[in-house]
Amino acid sequence: MFTVISILFSGIFIGYITRRFPFWEKINRPITYTIYLLLFLLGISVGHNPQIMDNLATLGMQAFLLSAAGTLGSLCFAWLVYRFVFQRRKEAKE
Amino acid sequence: MKGSLIIVGCFLLGAFLGWLKVLPAWTVQSDLSSYVLYALMLQVGIGIGSDAKLGQILRSIRPRLLLVPLATITGTLLFSALISFVIERWSLSECLAVSSGFAYYSLSSILISQLKEPTLGVQLASELGTVALMANIFREMFTLLGAPLFVRYFGRLAPICAGGATTMDTTLPVITRYAGNDLVFVSILHGILVDFSVPFLVSFFCQL
Numbered sequence: 001m002f003t004v005i006s007i008l009f010s011g012i013f014i015g016y017i018t019r020r021f022p023f024w025e026k027i028n029r030p031i032t033y034t035i036y037l038l039l040f041l042l043g044i045s046v047g048h049n050p051q052i053m054d055n056l057a058t059l060g061m062q063a064f065l066l067s068a069a070g071t072l073g074s075l076c077f078a079w080l081v082y083r084f085v086f087q088r089r090k091e092a093k094e
Numbered sequence: 095m096k097g098s099l100i101i102v103g104c105f106l107l108g109a110f111l112g113w114l115k116v117l118p119a120w121t122v123q124s125d126l127s128s129y130v131l132y133a134l135m136l137q138v139g140i141g142i143g144s145d146a147k148l149g150q151i152l153r154s155i156r157p158r159l160l161l162v163p164l165a166t167i168t169g170t171l172l173f174s175a176l177i178s179f180v181i182e183r184w185s186l187s188e189c190l191a192v193s194s195g196f197a198y199y200s201l202s203s204i205l206i207s208q209l210k211e212p213t214l215g216v217q218l219a220s221e222l223g224t225v226a227l228m229a230n231i232f233r234e235m236f237t238l239l240g241a242p243l244f245v246r247y248f249g250r251l252a253p254i255c256a257g258g259a260t261t262m263d264t265t266l267p268v269i270t271r272y273a274g275n276d277l278v279f280v281s282i283l284h285g286i287l288v289d290f291s292v293p294f295l296v297s298f299f300c301q302l
Contacts, residue, residue, distance in 0.1 A: 004205065005297055007132050011139020019144040031141060034134045036104045038204045041127045042227070043108020044117060045207070045220050052221055053113060059221060062184065063192075063228035065177055070193040070229075071236050073173025074255035075248040077165035082249035085161055 101200050105227070131208055134201075135293070142290070159280060163287040166255040167295075170196065184222065191299035192226040196258030197237065197265075198292045199230035205293065209300035233258060237265045241272040250274060254281050259292055261285035 046052050052059065111117050174193035178186045188210070195202025207223025214222065237244075237257040244252035250273045257265035262285025269281050 004131070004135055004209070005294065007135045008139040008293055011136040011141075012143035013139075014136075015140035015143025015145075017143075021144075031134065031137045034130060034137060035200045035204075036100060038127060038130050038134060039101050039200055040104040040108040041130065042204060042207055042220075042223060043105040043110075044112035045108075045127075045216070046105075046224050047109035047112025048115065049112070049217065049220055051217060052224055055221075058183075059225050060228055062181055063225045064232060065181060066174060066189055066192050066225070067229040067232035067236065069173040069177035070170040070196075071233055071256050073169035073171070074166045074258070075169070075244055075252050076173075077169030078162070078244075078252040078255035079248040081161050081165045081255075082251045085158065 102231070127204075128208060131204060134204075138201075138293075155283065159283060160287075162251055162254060162280060162284045163291075165251070166196065166258060166284065166288055167291065169255065170194075170258070184225070187299045187302035188222055191296050192222065192229050194292060194295035194299055195226055195230040195233075196260075196288050196292055197230050197233040198259040198289060199227050199234065201292055202230055202296050203227035205296045206300060209297060234260050234264060238268055241265075241268045245272045250277065251280075254284050257281075257285070259285060259289040262289065 170193050171190055174189050175186060178184065178189035181189060184192075191206055191210075192202070203223045203226040206226045207219050210219035210222055234257070237253055237260070240256070241253040244256055253265070253269045253273055254261050254277065257269060261269060261281045262283075266278070266281055266285070270278055273281075
C-alpha cells in the first residue's frame with residue numbers, strides 16, 4: 001500500500017541526486033521490459049482463473065461502462081474549460 | 095502502437111499459458127509479481143527524478159494550463175462515481191481506482207491487482223485488475239478512434255482530456271492531427287501530469 005508510493009518516491013529521490021550520471025538515460029528500456037514481465041504475470045493469474053475466463057463478457061461490460069463514463073466526464077469538463085477559459089481569453093485579445 | 099501491441103501480447107500469452115495450466119506454481123504466486131512491481135516503481139521513480147528536462151518543463155508551466163489535466167481528472171472521477179451506482183459488483187472506491195488509470199492500462203491494472211489483494215483476496219483483485227486493464231484499453235481506443243468527433247462536439251481540448259495519461263505519446267499524433275499543432279505542448283504537459291497522478295490516485299482509491 002504505502003510501500004509502493006514510498007518506493008516510487010525513493011526512486012525519484014535517487015534519480016534526482018544521481019541525475020548527472022548518463023547511466024539513467026537508458027532507464028526507459030528496463031521499464032518497458034519490466035512492464036512486459038508484469039503484464040505477462042498478470043495474464044498468467046488471469047488465465048489460471050476460471051472465474052474470470054468464464055465471465056469475460058460481464059467484466060468487459062463493466063469495463064466498458066467505466067471507460068465510457070470516465071471518458072465522457074473528461075469530455076464535458078474539457079468543453080467547460082475550453083469554452084469559459086480559453087475562448088474568453090481569445091475574445092479578450094480581439 | 096507497436097509497444098501497445100507487445101504489452102497486450104504479453105498479457106494474452108500469459109493468459110493463454112495460465113489457462114492451459116502448464117506453468118509451475120511459483121509463477122502464479124503473487125509474491126513474485128509484488129517484487130517485480132516494486133522494481134518497476136523504483137525504476138519509474140528514478141526515471142522521473144533523473145529527467146533533466148523535468149525542471150525546465152515545471153518552470154515553464156503557465157497556471158492556466160493546469161486546468162486541462164484538472165478537467166480530465168475531475169470529469170473522469172465524477173462521472174465514474176455516478177456510474178458506480180449502476181455497477182453493483184464493485185464499490186465506489188473500486189470504480190474510482192479503475193478510472194484513475196486514465197488509459198494507462200499497464201500500470202493501473204498491475205497496481206490494482208496487487209493492492210487490492212489484501213482486502214479482496216487474489217480472486218477478486220485479479221478480476222478488478224482485469225476490469226481495469228480492459229477499461230483503460232477501451233479509453234485509449236475511444237480517444238484514438240473518436241478524436242475528430244470529440245473536437246467537433248466538445249471543443250479542441252476534448253481529445254486531450256479524453257486521452258488521459260496517453261496524451262504525451264500514444265494519442266499525441268491523433269490529437270495534433272485533429273485538435274491542431276499548436277496544442278502539442280499542452281498535450282504533452284497534460285500527459286505528463288496525468289501520468290504522474292496515476293500511481294497516487296490508484297493507490298489512494300485502493301486503500302479506501
